[in-house]
Amino acid sequence: MSIGPETFTSSAHVPRPWLDEDRTEEPLRAVEPRKISIFGLGYVGAVSLACLARDGHSLIGVDIDSNKLELLRRGQAPIVETGIQELMRTVSASGRVRVTDSVREAILATDLSFVCVGTPASSNGNQDLSAIVHIAEEIGAVLPEKSSHHVIVIRSTVRPGTVEEVIQPVLERASGMKAARDFSLCFQPEFLREGSSIEDYDHPPMTVVGSDDAYAVSVLKNLFGHLPCEFVHTTVRTAEMLKYACNAFHAVKVTFANEIGRIAQALGVDAHEVMRLLCLDRQLNISPAYLRPGFAFGGSCLPKDLKALLYAAKIRDVELPMLANVLASNSAHIEHAIDAVLSSGRRSVGMVGLSFKSGTDDLRESPFVIMAERFIGKGLKLCIYDPEVNVARLIGANKRFIEESIPHIASLMTTDLETLIRSCDVLVVSMKSPDVVAALEAHTRPDQLLLDTVRLPRRDQLKAHYLGMCW
């Protein structure tokens, strides 16, 4: 079943240029009209269909929902979105759009497919992949009929590993063909927001393509390279994870602003003014600062001020579940590091760095002090190197804290980094000054375990068994 003017011809007998030469990339050129199929005509699919048709491409939309197909046949959009009705009317009249429920028809008539079917949450929260698996089976079954190369772009949000471990095997099994050789497969996360999706389509924050198939990347670069944003090529799994990281980040930001709003209101403070000013800081707040996976936070300010804010909320009966769990999450991160050392079964630990971050002698609420105390409690042999803390032991502002609160730890400190590295089975490294890096490169051994909490440079030069904190 199909409607619309016949702008498409079957590509079933097109020669296979990639078989004659090493096909790795399309030459970069001005956007030229393509024949594109879109599977799933919901928010993502319908907007892509309309915008790609507007940009001069020929589109076939495929959906299993006959009501949506009927609306589209009448030139009406199946979704409510700013500007979509007008745009759909225009592209429908252009003759460049038709819709069908036939996967075969769409695959044979196009050389590039976007899969935009839903991946809703199951009742247990898991993603329901049934629609995308079904469509992959159907597409795979048609691919052998084609003599031209087909590029399949997954745009539905799928958990990391889904494209390579679920979708690719289904396509290969159904087609008897091999991805990256007989057809191309890649993942391109969609960043549009409902309500402003046409505007977002034209001004995305970035275009990200996850693929190890150079041809697929070059096809998408030809198609989307003109957009006013960075075009990023990365691995499939990174692109899949990125979409989840973005959405989790947005959810956290909304919740953060609302929790700050609730406590500010209870304290008689204008929350909007507070958040406006918070966003003015592009150095520490709205910036990459504090957004690199690494070790737990600590020090004299963050834990103390978070606790004070939570107390202020508690005595006013204001619930701040997200902020209330931040310290618990931080503790879980420290436990993760402690477990990595304890589960190794090694008994002698050298800690390179003790203060909560390098460049300071401040030991208050240092996660490394918590780690050291746990190692001592478990009876491990511990040795600690931290030149800044050593100076503090003699003269610094922390002298009293060291002498009164952690004398048992201070007594384990050494100034001899080389001997510490040579004599310990496990190294917990939280400093990356050039002298520390050079000493680690020179003196580590393959039988040692090195837990890196600061993402050391030249990690491949380290001879110890390397364990990154969360990388």
Ligand SMILES: NC(=O)c1ccc[n+]([C@@H]2O[C@H](COP(=O)([O-])OP(=O)(O)OC[C@H]3O[C@@H](n4cnc5c(N)ncnc54)[C@H](O)[C@@H]3O)[C@@H](O)[C@H]2O)c1
């Ligand atoms: N809505 C958004 O703003 C947004 C933004 C970014 C990413 N995403 C992701 O994009 C995907 C699609 O989202 P959506 O909001 O457009 O979903 P949607 O539910 O609005 O649309 C999905 C469409 O797929 C169709 N469909 C289901 N099975 C099919 C099949 N076998 N063949 C053809 N069509 C089929 C459905 O009938 C429906 O029309 C999801 O994975 C979603 O997480 C959505």
